[in-house]
Amino acid sequence: MPTTRDYEYLLECANVIGVDYNEAENRVKVFVSQKMPPETLADEDDVKKRVQETDADVTVDVVDAGYDDERAGYEPLSTLEVIPEALEGRGERHRPVPAGVSEINAISTAGTGGPYPARVTADATDEASGAVWSDAVGADDLVRLSNNHVYARSNEADLGEPILQPSPQDGGESDDEVGALVGYVPIDDGVRVDVAARSVDRDRESDRYLELEDEWPTGVRRDGYEELREETVTKTGRTTGVTSATVEATSASVNVDFGEGGTITLRDQLITGYMSEPGDSGSAVFLEDGELVGLLFAGSTEQTICNRIANVEADLGVEILTEEPDDGNGDGGGDREPPVYTTTFERALEVDLEGASLDLESVTFGGRPQPGATVPLRIAVVASEPGSYWVDVDGDRERFEIGGESSDDLGHTVTASAAVPEDAAGTLSVSIAGGRLE
Template sequence: MPTTQDYEYLLDCENVIGVDYDEAENEVRVFVSRKLPPDALEDEDDVEKRVREVGDTEVTVDVVDAGYGEEREGFDPLATLEVVPEAATGRSDRHRPVPGGVSEANAELSAGTGGPYPARITEDADGEASEAVWSDAVGPHDLVRLSNNHVYARSNEADIGESILQPSPHDGGGPDDEVGELVGYVPIEDGVRVDVAARSVDREREADRYHELDGAWPTDVRRGEYGELRGETLTKTGRTTGVTSATVEATSASVEVEFGAEQGTVRLRDQLITDYMSEGGDSGSPVFREDGELVGLLFAGSFQQTICNRIENVERQLGVEILLEEPGEDGGGGADEDDEPDVPVYTTTFETDLEVDLEGATLDLESVTFDDRPSPGATVSATVVVAASEPGAYWLEVDGERRTLEIEADDSDRALEFDVSIPDGADRSVALAVRGGAVE
């Protein structure tokens, strides 16, 4: 059976910037920068005629308009545009700990999005199984955060060790906002399958959460059967357009992307294409299925489409393993086997992410207690006690539910009750996101 690469000759046609072959439907989907009637095309630029000329009489040809309205060499990478759109509310703020899906970029760039965390460098990261360039300062089992090469490594132009800022420079990030350094990337070149780079992390300042998404996501990492995603709905969280969803149009596409004067137009293979769900500055966004499975890393698009790397290719070509939660200090996925109790212990351990404004009024977390014994799949009532530095209006968010409260002069602390859902797959511990601060 043919593959998408068998139809890459169509990328030589005028206006064609992407092509995908769907074996299940025996269909070639061709993405064009502008759609013209057949009588306006030369024979060598008519994709229907080109396909028939090579003897493919049974395959269906579907031409999809990318919406540029002009002839182009390729799609746009979504972090190198000259005009960067305004960020969605809260996305350009300074976040500590840092979640995925907010403004992040190289100190010499404009704006992008921080992506999947935690990703663990594998044993063969600098071997034959990986195509990455890595810093000597990191090695197997170290944790990193991912985004695009063109967000962290400036499309191959950055030196290892360059500063990564949160928020991005365009959003006001400066030297005091450094959250890590560039430590690895896969070079952008023809035939590559990913646009990915990694930065170093300070684990105390990172959150394995994704801004404004379900706290239990990712529920899994997809490592195969990508053809089944055609027609499904995917959701991303990113700096510019926030949380948006779109339908998968292609699952193994070869696309041309314009990376600027230095890199020119580069052909990437094996890409996911959805309809519109992103704009400039969303590059690096993590992309999920509706059940929370991590499937892609967003990097490019047009006025009509969004293009994402398959997350399995990101892992393989960079030489990392994306984890579902931050591991224990020993590098494992949780508690050591030697620490396993002989009898059940009905307790819950919390990772508490509390964001506060260190200037002016602050809100501090005093305690979190459950009224009933937590168990996987249950919804239990939690009492959260906070204390304020001074009277005023404050906000408190627990497990995605946000409330406001007034603290009077004679109040030493305040207790609020929240309903907390325990994930079905929870084992011996559960991470509960608790955040709060002053209302400006």
């Protein structure tokens, strides 16, 4: 039986930017940048005529991608000159960092941080793998994923370039660095993925997906993609938040216009209806039961294009975990700790930091606050210079040293606890103060 690759010759036709073959129905779906009346097309550009010349039994559907003019391909959703503002709350600074919020290479505009944690496999850094990895990365290291064009600037970035959360367009600066580019699959004709990885500080990462169910992902889909046709999928991203669409194609070959990088053909893509805008690149895509199925990277006004998540794992050399390992060495498991994000402090905490030399980075609860319980806290602070400092949590003070004369590590984590009153309702108020010891 034919496969989608047998119909890639249709990508040479005017306006054609994607093609997908459905073996079960013996049907070819052709995506065009602009749908034209058949009488205006030259014979070499009439996809129905060209298919039926070789097999009259194949059904051909032509689908409009919604452009107003002729295009070379779909557009990656974080390479455009004009990117809309982030949805409320998604362009802010989040610590710990969940998936679905604004983050991108420091020399770029705006994108979305994707799946975490992903564990680097033993053979990921083999030269034969085709992926590019930093020498500092080893087997079982944890990384966060997004697109090559988000983290690695479409092959142009050097390993080690900083990744900011939030993105520069959303106000991100050097102090907002959350990791560095450590690996990517080069974008080239015939590639199946647009993916890259950044390093992580586990104390500042969350394995949650913003505004999705706490238990997602419930699994990672590694086969059976043909079964996804007509299924509903959902993504969480910087620009449009949580949106859903129906899967229209599962093995598509698509042309994608990477600007200066040229038009690249990617294979084995999922195509859904509209559910994204510029800045959503890197979003994780799930089935309705929470199974992770895709990594969003391109689209149009009518369709969204996603890598199969199984290809993301295989081609980059990672295994996406359904929760963060509890022991730091990648052996997985353990209960997920619900984080409290800095962007919700005004609703959950009363913060009073004295002095400008010590800043509060994040507060993480070690369990869900319940009336009458004592909840462990992990408080991350960063100093402006080495020295002796203090942090006070509800009257319990800890003193500590940060750095040395030549140290660049000015961060410190304080462990404490908060007692939840028996009659607490709605919110928990914790008083945190800190400063430098003179």
